[in-house]
Amino acid sequence: MPHKELVHTLRGLVGASQVLCEGDLSAYELDWRGRERGKALAVIRPGSTAEVAAVVKACAAAGVSMVPQGGNTGMVVGSTPDASGEQVVISLGRMNAVRTLDADNLTITVEAGCVLQNLHTVCDAAGLLFPLSLASQGSCTIGGNLGTNAGGTQVVRFGNTRDLCLGLEVVTPQGAIWDGLTGLRKDNTGYDLRHLFIGSEGTLGIITAAVMKLYPAPRAKMTALVALPSLQAAVALLGLAHAHLGAGLTGFEVMGQFALSLVHKHFPQQRVPFFQTVPYCVVLEHSDTESEAHARNQLETLLEAAVAKGCAVDAVVAENIAQARALWHIRESIPLAQAKEGLNIKHDISIAVSRIPDFVAQAEVALAHSHPGIRLVNYGHLGDGNLHFNVQAPEGADAQAFLRDEEGPINAVVYALVDAFNGSISAEHGIGSLKREKLVAHKSPVALDMMRAIKAALDPHNLMNPGRMLKPGGTHSDSATH
Ligand code: FAD
Ligand code: 2HG
Ligand code: ZN
Numbered sequence: 001m002p003h004k005e006l007v008h009t010l011r012g013l014v015g016a017s018q019v020l021c022e023g024d025l026s027a028y029e030l031d032w033r034g035r036e037r038g039k040a041l042a043v044i045r046p047g048s049t050a051e052v053a054a055v056v057k058a059c060a061a062a063g064v065s066m067v068p069q070g071g072n073t074g075m076v077v078g079s080t081p082d083a084s085g086e087q088v089v090i091s092l093g094r095m096n097a098v099r100t101l102d103a104d105n106l107t108i109t110v111e112a113g114c115v116l117q118n119l120h121t122v123c124d125a126a127g128l129l130f131p132l133s134l135a136s137q138g139s140c141t142i143g144g145n146l147g148t149n150a151g152g153t154q155v156v157r158f159g160n161t162r163d164l165c166l167g168l169e170v171v172t173p174q175g176a177i178w179d180g181l182t183g184l185r186k187d188n189t190g191y192d193l194r195h196l197f198i199g200s201e202g203t204l205g206i207i208t209a210a211v212m213k214l215y216p217a218p219r220a221k222m223t224a225l226v227a228l229p230s231l232q233a234a235v236a237l238l239g240l241a242h243a244h245l246g247a248g249l250t251g252f253e254v255m256g257q258f259a260l261s262l263v264h265k266h267f268p269q270q271r272v273p274f275f276q277t278v279p280y281c282v283v284l285e286h287s288d289t290e291s292e293a294h295a296r297n298q299l300e301t302l303l304e305a306a307v308a309k310g311c312a313v314d315a316v317v318a319e320n321i322a323q324a325r326a327l328w329h330i331r332e333s334i335p336l337a338q339a340k341e342g343l344n345i346k347h348d349i350s351i352a353v354s355r356i357p358d359f360v361a362q363a364e365v366a367l368a369h370s371h372p373g374i375r376l377v378n379y380g381h382l383g384d385g386n387l388h389f390n391v392q393a394p395e396g397a398d399a400q401a402f403l404r405d406e407e408g409p410i411n412a413v414v415y416a417l418v419d420a421f422n423g424s425i426s427a428e429h430g431i432g433s434l435k436r437e438k439l440v441a442h443k444s445p446v447a448l449d450m451m452r453a454i455k456a457a458l459d460p461h462n463l464m465n466p467g468r469m470l471k472p473g474g475t476h477s478d479s480a481t482h
Helices: 003-013 049-062 115-125 142-148 191-198 231-248 257-266 293-308 321-332 332-339 355-368 401-422 435-444 445-459 474-481
Strands: 039-046 068-069 089-090 098-102 107-111 165-171 177-180 206-214 220-228 249-256 280-288 312-319 347-352 375-381 386-392
Touching: 003 039, 003 049, 039 293, 049 165, 049 177, 049 206, 068 142, 068 206, 089 249, 098 115, 098 386, 107 115, 107 142, 115 142, 142 206, 177 191, 220 231, 220 293, 220 321, 231 249, 231 280, 231 293, 231 355, 249 257, 249 321, 257 332, 257 375, 280 293, 280 321, 293 312, 321 332, 332 375, 332 386, 355 375, 355 386, 386 401, 401 435
Parallel strands: 039 089, 068 089
Antiparallel strands: 098 107, 107 206, 165 177, 165 206, 220 280, 220 312, 249 280, 249 375, 347 386, 375 386
């Protein structure tokens, strides 16, 4: 079917105003980091699962490939079309309803386009907690969170998005609807299909709705910003926090001095304590089911023990919700501050927590030797062993040229060390287009073969987000060449 005819068919299926072909489509075609601009044949905005299924069937019949898109906040260029002008973007933004909240079952059923922040608002109003928290939560969607298996700042207690999902509704690459919205906590009836789609980055089908787990809201939350003498001290503090707070430890985010200095520079209205005096700070959050007084007491006991053991030098404890928000806001502002500083190289890596100080020490030495002058923006979810070990061009350098010439060599240094430490090159952001080649180089041939077999079985014509995550037509022998 020629493209004109397909567009005509799609207009008939979802309404002419929901098929965008002209005008400024940057919001759908340019990735959040500004790394790549694609060109869509059309952007389709279906309003229901039945419409998604009909759109997929029409595209599949025409042999046109599809790119599922949520809030387009992904970090690895996975939700925007390629430059061919031959792919359609299927944006889930209009499918944003909360279908049901079951307080007794502690579950909520939402459509994929529901913005994460809106999910929080609904749960807060019901006195319940949906823990997934990302700095992008004002724009990212639950479908995108599931598509990437997003992490965020509460994983240390509640796990990744995968751990929060009890069921999915999915439109397959053939346009069939799989209703797996059971909301059951136990169901051993064969392969757990939900886990195939979570983290599949839109390559196996389109998630249209999900059942997500809820928790009772805690009685009190206490937040502290802790000043540390070293990264080793941060790991020691984490151990102490686990021991003192148990399941009450809900956030543990580390921030290096340069990362904090970028927040100070680009958001001067924010007060950033300690960054001029210590190499690292941690935002630590304690949630308590008893009372605020109990929570404060537990946190203060922990901090006193940490100072006594030399793994903290100072701390501020938020006195109220506004102060807690302000401390979290410092942490959440780092990605934006880094973007304001200029294009940068991101390494979203995970390493066993105990080995992180050694990894960072070795990586700093190796990069200082290979690329003198580069600036390391090191921060992240230390409680999960996940660092954002990012690299900013030397002061005053042309960031575009730096990326063009140095991204490959810098990645080679960092990822060789990640391999040596038995770590992962993508802890939470996924693979997308940006890390596709690296996946082949760093994943075992057996794992790659199984991944390709799954892709071929579910999407034999390679129409769902083709070329993302997996190289089309690649075989395990590719890995020998990298
Ligand atoms: P998109 O960017 O639109 O899509 C992401 C991927 O999911 C694409 O491959 C897309 O094809 C696929 N997809 C989208 N919707 C669907 C669907 N309905 N069905 C199937 N596939 C789909 N990520 C973290 O993990 N942790 C963080 O702490 C974090 N912080 C961030 C902070 C900032 C400031 C920003 C800009 C981003 C951050 N991210 C973080 C990255 C990003 O927000 C997450 O990856 C998020 O899950 C993407 O959601 P989205 O709706 O924007 O998805
Ligand atoms: C975060 O933790 C996000 O803030 C973004 O995952 C990380 O910008 C980054 O490198
Ligand atoms: Zn992160």
